[in-house]
Amino acid sequence: MKNNSPHLTGILFLTLLQLFLIQSIATAQNEPTGSISGIVWKDLNNNGHRDPAEPGVKDVKIHLYLHSDTSDFSLSSIGTLSTAVDGRYRFEGLKKGRYSMLISKYSIPLECELSSLYNATGVPDDLDSDFYPYYGSLDYIFIDPSLPGQSRDLSTIDAALISRPIPPLGSVSGVMWKDLNDNGIREEGEPGVKGIEVSIATMNNSTMYSDTTDEEGRYSFINLLTENYVLNMNNKSIPDSLMLSSKYNRSGNGSDTLYESFFNPVYYSASYELNTDSTGIFRYNNSMNAAFISRPAQTQPVDLMLSRKVTQKIIWPGQYFKSIVSLKNQGLSVVHDIEVFDYYLDLKNPEMQALSYSFNYILNNPLISSGYTPKENIKKWVIRSLVPGDSISITTYAKALSSGIWYNTAEISYMAEKDDDSTPNNLTAGEDDIATTCYTVPFRLKQGETNNATFRLPQQFSGVVWYRTAPNGSKTQAGVGNTLEVTENKPGTYIYSFTYATGTCPNDGCCPGYVFVEGSCLPNLCVPVRTNIVKLN
Known part of the structure; x- marks a missing residue:
């Protein structure tokens, strides 16, 4: 049937602000957080099941990472914890997201290793081992603090350790010296450099130990397993008068390796593979040296x-x-x-x-x-x-x-x-x-509720005076000091600006604060949208 009803034309004033708020604003304050916890224990009978008499293992380091919302390969380090005396750990204050974990295998006692029985069939989640034994890693851990129970506070991320024979061990050492003739080769009479800080890490950037060169420029790391390692030098520990030589690894692992420099002068690092099943330098590497030369005098402007x-x-x-x-x-x-x-x-x-x-x-x-x-x-x-x-x-x-x-x-x-x-x-x-x-x-408040908002300024500002601009444009003084708590109940957008006696605003000016009470929008964000409303029979 044809509709002959008249059209009612109206203008709906929708705002980009309100549309955005509906879709994407969560809670602006007091955002809930979650946790991840568990235990590292000694699996005495190697069954992948934590039994009542099996003890926890202390001082095992566990790293936690947060995945980016935009890329699986972009990770942020959340922190590192060591297990307590009873083997337990707990990461708190976690936002919603996907996390990964990594156990530092070098914090595990030498007589232990991660169990190969991870996620064992038939073993409850709170009693099994979760970490992949080869890498000591665990991926795809989801935390959602808005949900109850294990979705918010995940308490079943555990790791089982089993006994093993102590494996063969190796070492790495070297000397840092001043290369007086800058040829990249250590020669008689060239002195060592004291006080250079060196750390050793695995290829996945898990730092294990650190050492500082002695009077002769020597450092060493012992009790190392078969692994690909990276040595990193703290460039701030280098004396101001010295810099790393650009002549490094010149022999290509030839006959002069005991006397040449191996540290890359750009990255202040050197890498190598240690094989404890081998002999000689492949197991006991004593050639990871570094040559320093005098830093040229600064003659040109630096800015x-x-x-x-x-x-x-x-x-x-x-x-x-x-x-x-x-x-x-x-x-x-x-x-x-x-x-x-x-x-x-x-x-x-x-x-x-x-x-x-x-x-x-x-x-x-x-x-x-x-x-x-x-x-x-x-x-x-x-x-x-x-x-x-x-x-x-x-x-x-x-x-x-x-x-x-x-x-x-x-x-x-x-x-x-x-x-x-x-x-x-x-x-x-x-x-x-x-x-x-x-x-x-901006603070987003609801009309009719207890609506408090708190603005804080850094201590670089002093003598702060706050001003409130109401939706009608009237401006009054609102308070003094670096912290201002305000209450607004009527719909509208309220602007809180400030002046100060000392301090420095950014080049593009200081930022005012905004309080938005439902039913209003920020200046320049209200966009009229014209639409036709059709009345149907």
Whole structure:
């Protein structure tokens, strides 16, 4: 039947903000967290089942990693725990996501190994072994704190150890020396270099031990199993007057291996394969040496400049964004071993989750490595060299977690050469080796409920005075101090700005805070959408 009813035409004012909130905003505050726990135990009868009399094993190291939302191959280190006296461990404060775990096989007692009976048929989850014995790994662990029970607090990730004969062991050692004639070969009269810190790790980057060279420049590691190893040198332990020689591994493992340098001067590392079933140098490697030469005097200007930005200034909880740190060599000298800390000033309130990273090189593609430092919410980047005119941009893809005003700072914390106009690692605003940016994650409140929001500013600001701008545009003073707690109940968007007596805003200005009470939208985000509504019989 034909519909002759009149059309009622109207305008619905929908907002991009409200559409986005429906789909992607989780809780802005008090986000629930989960945990992963378990036990490492000695499986005395080797049946893959934890029996009442079987003891726990202490001091076994377990690493936890979080997978990126965007890539299976991008992992973030959450932390490392050692099992307690009863063999138990527990990781807490975990966000929703997929995790992987790794047992450091070198923390397992020599007389033990991981059981091959993992996920044994017929054994309950809380009594079986879960780790793959060859690598000591476990993947695809899902935590969802919004769900109850084991989905939130997974307490059945266990590992069984069984007895084994103590395997044959090997060692690695070497000497660090000053190569007076810079030929890459250690010769009579060339002195050792004291105080160089060296660590040994497996190829999967699981660091095992560390040592420091003695008066003769010697170091050593013993009780090693058959494995591919990497030796890493702490470049900060090298005296300022010295640098690693570029002449390394020149003989190609020929007859002069006992007297040549093997450490790569770009990465400060050397790798090798140890075979404890063999003899001689293949089992007891005493040739992992390093040659140092005098560092040339600095005659040309050295000047690094650092900047940072975020791709948008207003970011909603759960929304993805990019944070970009850029570094440029504005001087006339090559700069080596540049360390950049990218960290958040309010460490007690982590506001973002880093998901993955990418690098953009301009001109000569400087070599770069990266890694987490133990301190929470600090990302350390190490750029091995940057030639004059070159620059590098490091982009962090992240997700906003908490509402508030957030200030992120990046600073050059170390460099081998001396910068002419700035000092690394002094957190002094105004120098060109430090940069801060800010962004706002609005509070979303519900009308008619107890609606409190708290804004916090870092201690770099003092004499802070807050101002409240109401939806009608009126502006009044709201409080003083670095912390401001506010209550809003009526629909609308409220803006909280501030002034200060001392402190430095980012180059693009300080960020105000926003409180959004349902039924309103942020300025410039309301978009009218015209639609026809048809009344049907």
